[in-house]
Amino acid sequence: MSAQRPGPLFLARSSFRRRRLRDAARMLPIVAVVLMLLPLLKGGDPEATTAGMLLYLFGLWIALVVLSALLSGVLAIEDDTAEALQRDEDRGADGTERG
Amino acid sequence: MLSFNLLITVALAYVAFLFLVAFAAERRAASGQARWLRTSLIYTLSLSVYCTGWTFYGAVGYAARSGLEYLTIYLGPTLVMVGWWWVLRKLVRIGRSQRTTSLADLVSSRFGKSTALGVIVTLLAVVGTTPYIALQLQSVSLSMSVFAEATGSTWAGSDIGRTGLWVAAGLAVFTILFGTRNLDANERHHGVVMAIAVEAVVKLVALLAVGVFVVWGLAGGIAGTLETIDSSRLAAWEPAGGRWAGLIFLSGAALICLPRMFQVLVVENSDERHLATASWAFPLYLLAMSLFVVPIAAVGLERMPEGANPDLFVLTLPLAEGQQGLAMLVFLGGLSSATSMVIVATIALATMVSNHIVVPAWLSARTDGAMVSGDVRAVVLISRRLSIVAVLALGYTYFRLSEGGALAAIGLISFVGMAQVLPAMVGGIFWRGATRWGAGAGLISGFVIWMWCLFLPSFGQGAVISAQAFAEGPFGIGWLRPHALFGIEGLDPVVHAVLWSMLINTTAFFVGSVVTFPTPLERLQGAQIVNVYEHSQGPRTWSRQAAGAEDLLIMAQRILGPVEAQTLFQSEAKKQGKSGYLPDVTPDFVDYLERELAGSVGAATAHAMIGQITEGASVSVEDLIAVADEAAQIVEYSARLEEKSREQERTARALREANAKLTQLSIQKDAFLSQISHELRTPMTSIRAFSELLRDTTLETADQQRFAGIIQDEALRLTRLLDDLLDLSVLENGNVTLNISEGRLTDLLDRAVSASGVGSALAIRRDRASEAVKVSTDLDRLAQVFINLISNARKYCIAERPELRIEVRSIGGATVVDFIDNGEGIRDADREVIFEKFSRLTDPGKAGGAGLGLAICREIMERLGGAISYQPGQGGAAFRVTLPAAEALAAE
Structure with a gap:
C-alpha cells in the first residue's frame, strides 16, 4: 500500500482546508476563555503585578483580534456565496468529514 | 474659561449635526444609494452602542473601585464576537430568513409565534432596560453639572433633574423622527445607524484623546504610567474568581440578549459578511475603548482630591488640568455614548412593545378584525411613537426616583435581567425539542429570581424589600433571603443572582420542554430555525x-x-x-x-x-392531517391514472394486433372461398362431364367402369371436404361427444403413421422407449390430430429427403409430443394464423388441403383439454401437442 505512487487525492484539498479553518474559528473562543481565566491564578504568584496583568490581558486581546481577523478574512472570502456555504454545511452535517 | 452657555451651544450644534447626518443618510437610502451606508465599517461602528455612558464615564470609576475587573465587561463580548461561528452567524441567518424585528419577535417566532412569550420577553426587556436608560440620562446630567460647577454656578438636584428631562425629550424627538419614519419592510433604520456610527467615532476619539493626554501629558509615558498604576491602590487588586468568570459570562450573554445589541447585530444587519469583519473589528474597538481606562483611573486617583467621583475622572481630569477643548470633546463623547444607547434601546423596546403588546391588544379589542377600512400603518406608527415616549418617560422616572448609585451597579443589574432570555434563545436555536412552555417557565422563573435577588434589593434595604426580609427572609423563611438563596451565604450579590437565576432558569426551561408537547406550528418553526442553514425557504x-x-x-x-x-x-x-x-x-x-x-x-x-x-387563527393538527391526506390522495389518484393509461395502452396494442389478424384472416378467407369453390368446382366439373359422357354416349364397359370410378373418386373427395367442414363446425359448436378410452401412446402413433399413408415419401424417426406412456382420452380424436400433423409434414416438407422426428417427453408434469420436420418451417408472419380456420399458407407450391386441418387439430386439442402450438427454432416446422394432463398416466 505504501509503495503506491501518490495518485489522486482522497479528498479535495481546498474544501478540507476550509473546514479545518472553520474548526479553528470554532476553537478560538474556547482557547480564549481558558487564557482569559488565567489571571485568576495571580494569587499563587506574589511577583505578579496589576500592570503586568494589564499588559498580559491586552496582549491576549490583540492576539485574538489578529487571529480572528485572519480567520474571518479567509472564511468571508471563501464563503462568498450562500450556496457554497450551504453545500459545505450539508457535507459537514452528514458526518462524512467533520472531525 | 469655558462658559456654560458655550457648552450648551456646542452640544446643540453637535445634536443638529447628528440630525443632519441621519437626515442625509435617510435621503440617500430613499434614493437607492444605500450601498455605502451598509458597509462592514458602519456595521461594526453601530455595534458600539454596547459602549454606553457607563463605559465612557463608568469604566474609569469601575477601575478605580475594582481594579481590572472592568475588563470583564469587554472580554465577554470579545469572546462572543471571536466565536461568531458558533452563535452569532446562526442568529443573523435566522434574523434574515425569518425577518426578525426584535428579540421578543425571535423568541415568539421560534416557539410557534406565541404571543404570550413575546409579551414576557417584552416586559423583561422593559424592566431590564429602563434602569439602563436612566443611567444614560444620569451620565449626561452629571457631566453637565460638572461643567456648570466649573463655571462657578452650583447645581441643585432639581437642575440635574431638569437637564435629564430636556435630554429625554430631545432623544424622544430624534428617535421618533428617525426611528419611526416609516415601517420599513426590514425594520432597518439607515439614518439612526449612520448617526450611531458617527457617534461611535466621536466617543472613541474623545476617550483616546484623554488617554493620550493622561499617559504622555501627565504620567510621563508608558513606563511612568505603569509605575503610577503599581503605586496606586489598583495594585492591591486581587481578582475574585466568581466575579471574574461570572462577569465575563454575563457580559458575553448581554451582547446577544440586550435588546439594543440584538437590534444592531441582527435586525440592522444587511449582509452576513459584515459579521465576519465585525468579528475582529469590534473586539478591536472594545480594546481601544478600554485601553486607557486604567491609566486614567490611576492618574485620577493620584491627582484628584480625595472624595472626587471617580465616575467622572474622564471629564474632571482634563478640566482640572485646564484642557478646556479636551473637556469639551469628552463631553461630546459622553453625550454620544449616552444618546446612541438610548436611541437604539428605545427603538428596540418600542418595536417590541408595539408589536407584541399594543397591536395585538388593539387587534383583539376590535371585533371586526384586521379587514376593516383605515390604515393599520397609522395605528402601528402611533403605537410605536407612544411606546418611545413611554419608554423614555419610564427611564426618566426611574432616574428621578433612584438616588443614582454607582453607574456600574445599575449596568450589571440590567445585564443580569436581560441574560434571562439566554436559555430560551440559545436553547431555541440549537435544540428542536424546546417548547413554548419550557421557554415560558425558564423566562418567568429567571425573571422572578432576578427581581427578588438583584433588582428589588438595588433600591436599597428597606425601600422595597424590608430590612427584616433581608436578614431573615420573607415571613421568616430563611432560605429565601435575597442575598442568600437556599441558605448559601457569602456570595457576591451579582454572582449570587447570576448563579441561581441561570441555574433555575435553564432547569425550568429544560424540564418544561421535556414534559410538555409542542403545537404543530411550533414544530414547524423549530425545524425552520434550528436547521436554518438547510432551509432557505420560510416555513x-x-x-x-x-x-x-x-x-x-x-x-x-x-x-x-x-x-x-x-x-x-x-x-x-x-x-x-x-x-x-x-x-x-x-x-x-x-x-x-x-x-x-x-x-x-x-x-x-x-x-x-x-x-x-x-x-x-392558526394551523391545527386537523389542517395538517388534511393536507397530508390530500397529498396522499393526489399521489394515489395519479398512480391510478398512470395504471389506467398503461392498461389502455395494452388494450390498444392488443386491439391493433387483433385488427391486423382479422384483416389478414379476411384476406385469407377470400382466398379460401375462391379456393374452396375451386376445390368444389373441380370434382363437380369432372363428375358432370363424365356423367354426361355416360349418359349421352355408348361406351365400352371398360371405359364406363373407368369413368364411373373417376366420378366416385371425385364424389369421395367432395364428401371428404364437406366432412371436414362439418367436423370443424361440430367441434366449434361444442356439441361433440368424446369417447374416452385408454391406450398406449406408441400404439396410437403407429396407427397414425400407417393411417397417414406416408410410406417411403417421408422418413419417420421415433424413440419408442419414450413413447411408453399410457393415455386416457378420446383416442380416435387424438389419432386424428397426429394423422393430420404427419400428413401435413408429408405435404409441406420440401426438403430433399424429408424426414419427421416424433419426440415424446414430459415437461412440467405434462406429456408433450413434438412433430419436427426438416423443412423450411413456417414464416414468422404466418405463425399467427396457421391455426385459424380458412387459413392457408400462401405458399403456392403445395395446394393439397383446404386449410382446415390445423384448425380442426386445435379445436380437438381444446376439447380434449390439451393444446397444440407451433415451436419456433427447431430447424423446421415443429408442432407441439400437449396431452391432457389428467389423462396422461405414467406407464407401468
Whole structure:
C-alpha cells in the first residue's frame, strides 16, 4: 500500500482546508476563555503585578483580534456565496468529514 | 474659561449635526444609494452602542473601585464576537430568513409565534432596560453639572433633574423622527445607524484623546504610567474568581440578549459578511475603548482630591488640568455614548412593545378584525411613537426616583435581567425539542429570581424589600433571603443572582420542554430555525385558500403602504402569469406575504392578522392531517391514472394486433372461398362431364367402369371436404361427444403413421422407449390430430429427403409430443394464423388441403383439454401437442 505512487487525492484539498479553518474559528473562543481565566491564578504568584496583568490581558486581546481577523478574512472570502456555504454545511452535517 | 452657555451651544450644534447626518443618510437610502451606508465599517461602528455612558464615564470609576475587573465587561463580548461561528452567524441567518424585528419577535417566532412569550420577553426587556436608560440620562446630567460647577454656578438636584428631562425629550424627538419614519419592510433604520456610527467615532476619539493626554501629558509615558498604576491602590487588586468568570459570562450573554445589541447585530444587519469583519473589528474597538481606562483611573486617583467621583475622572481630569477643548470633546463623547444607547434601546423596546403588546391588544379589542377600512400603518406608527415616549418617560422616572448609585451597579443589574432570555434563545436555536412552555417557565422563573435577588434589593434595604426580609427572609423563611438563596451565604450579590437565576432558569426551561408537547406550528418553526442553514425557504404554514386576494391586498396596503403593497401583489401576479393586482392565493404567496408583514409588525402579529383573513387563527393538527391526506390522495389518484393509461395502452396494442389478424384472416378467407369453390368446382366439373359422357354416349364397359370410378373418386373427395367442414363446425359448436378410452401412446402413433399413408415419401424417426406412456382420452380424436400433423409434414416438407422426428417427453408434469420436420418451417408472419380456420399458407407450391386441418387439430386439442402450438427454432416446422394432463398416466 505504501509503495503506491501518490495518485489522486482522497479528498479535495481546498474544501478540507476550509473546514479545518472553520474548526479553528470554532476553537478560538474556547482557547480564549481558558487564557482569559488565567489571571485568576495571580494569587499563587506574589511577583505578579496589576500592570503586568494589564499588559498580559491586552496582549491576549490583540492576539485574538489578529487571529480572528485572519480567520474571518479567509472564511468571508471563501464563503462568498450562500450556496457554497450551504453545500459545505450539508457535507459537514452528514458526518462524512467533520472531525 | 469655558462658559456654560458655550457648552450648551456646542452640544446643540453637535445634536443638529447628528440630525443632519441621519437626515442625509435617510435621503440617500430613499434614493437607492444605500450601498455605502451598509458597509462592514458602519456595521461594526453601530455595534458600539454596547459602549454606553457607563463605559465612557463608568469604566474609569469601575477601575478605580475594582481594579481590572472592568475588563470583564469587554472580554465577554470579545469572546462572543471571536466565536461568531458558533452563535452569532446562526442568529443573523435566522434574523434574515425569518425577518426578525426584535428579540421578543425571535423568541415568539421560534416557539410557534406565541404571543404570550413575546409579551414576557417584552416586559423583561422593559424592566431590564429602563434602569439602563436612566443611567444614560444620569451620565449626561452629571457631566453637565460638572461643567456648570466649573463655571462657578452650583447645581441643585432639581437642575440635574431638569437637564435629564430636556435630554429625554430631545432623544424622544430624534428617535421618533428617525426611528419611526416609516415601517420599513426590514425594520432597518439607515439614518439612526449612520448617526450611531458617527457617534461611535466621536466617543472613541474623545476617550483616546484623554488617554493620550493622561499617559504622555501627565504620567510621563508608558513606563511612568505603569509605575503610577503599581503605586496606586489598583495594585492591591486581587481578582475574585466568581466575579471574574461570572462577569465575563454575563457580559458575553448581554451582547446577544440586550435588546439594543440584538437590534444592531441582527435586525440592522444587511449582509452576513459584515459579521465576519465585525468579528475582529469590534473586539478591536472594545480594546481601544478600554485601553486607557486604567491609566486614567490611576492618574485620577493620584491627582484628584480625595472624595472626587471617580465616575467622572474622564471629564474632571482634563478640566482640572485646564484642557478646556479636551473637556469639551469628552463631553461630546459622553453625550454620544449616552444618546446612541438610548436611541437604539428605545427603538428596540418600542418595536417590541408595539408589536407584541399594543397591536395585538388593539387587534383583539376590535371585533371586526384586521379587514376593516383605515390604515393599520397609522395605528402601528402611533403605537410605536407612544411606546418611545413611554419608554423614555419610564427611564426618566426611574432616574428621578433612584438616588443614582454607582453607574456600574445599575449596568450589571440590567445585564443580569436581560441574560434571562439566554436559555430560551440559545436553547431555541440549537435544540428542536424546546417548547413554548419550557421557554415560558425558564423566562418567568429567571425573571422572578432576578427581581427578588438583584433588582428589588438595588433600591436599597428597606425601600422595597424590608430590612427584616433581608436578614431573615420573607415571613421568616430563611432560605429565601435575597442575598442568600437556599441558605448559601457569602456570595457576591451579582454572582449570587447570576448563579441561581441561570441555574433555575435553564432547569425550568429544560424540564418544561421535556414534559410538555409542542403545537404543530411550533414544530414547524423549530425545524425552520434550528436547521436554518438547510432551509432557505420560510416555513409553509398556510394551507387554507379561503383568503381572498383582495382582502389580503387591503390589509397589506394598510401595513406596507399602498404603493409597496400594490407592487408586491402585481409582481406576484406577474410571476403567476396573471395580469392585474390580484394573484392567486397560494400557500406560497400567503407565506411570503406573512414574512413581508412580519418585517413591519412582527411575526406573531402578522400571523394573527393573516389568520383573521384566512379564517383560521392558526394551523391545527386537523389542517395538517388534511393536507397530508390530500397529498396522499393526489399521489394515489395519479398512480391510478398512470395504471389506467398503461392498461389502455395494452388494450390498444392488443386491439391493433387483433385488427391486423382479422384483416389478414379476411384476406385469407377470400382466398379460401375462391379456393374452396375451386376445390368444389373441380370434382363437380369432372363428375358432370363424365356423367354426361355416360349418359349421352355408348361406351365400352371398360371405359364406363373407368369413368364411373373417376366420378366416385371425385364424389369421395367432395364428401371428404364437406366432412371436414362439418367436423370443424361440430367441434366449434361444442356439441361433440368424446369417447374416452385408454391406450398406449406408441400404439396410437403407429396407427397414425400407417393411417397417414406416408410410406417411403417421408422418413419417420421415433424413440419408442419414450413413447411408453399410457393415455386416457378420446383416442380416435387424438389419432386424428397426429394423422393430420404427419400428413401435413408429408405435404409441406420440401426438403430433399424429408424426414419427421416424433419426440415424446414430459415437461412440467405434462406429456408433450413434438412433430419436427426438416423443412423450411413456417414464416414468422404466418405463425399467427396457421391455426385459424380458412387459413392457408400462401405458399403456392403445395395446394393439397383446404386449410382446415390445423384448425380442426386445435379445436380437438381444446376439447380434449390439451393444446397444440407451433415451436419456433427447431430447424423446421415443429408442432407441439400437449396431452391432457389428467389423462396422461405414467406407464407401468
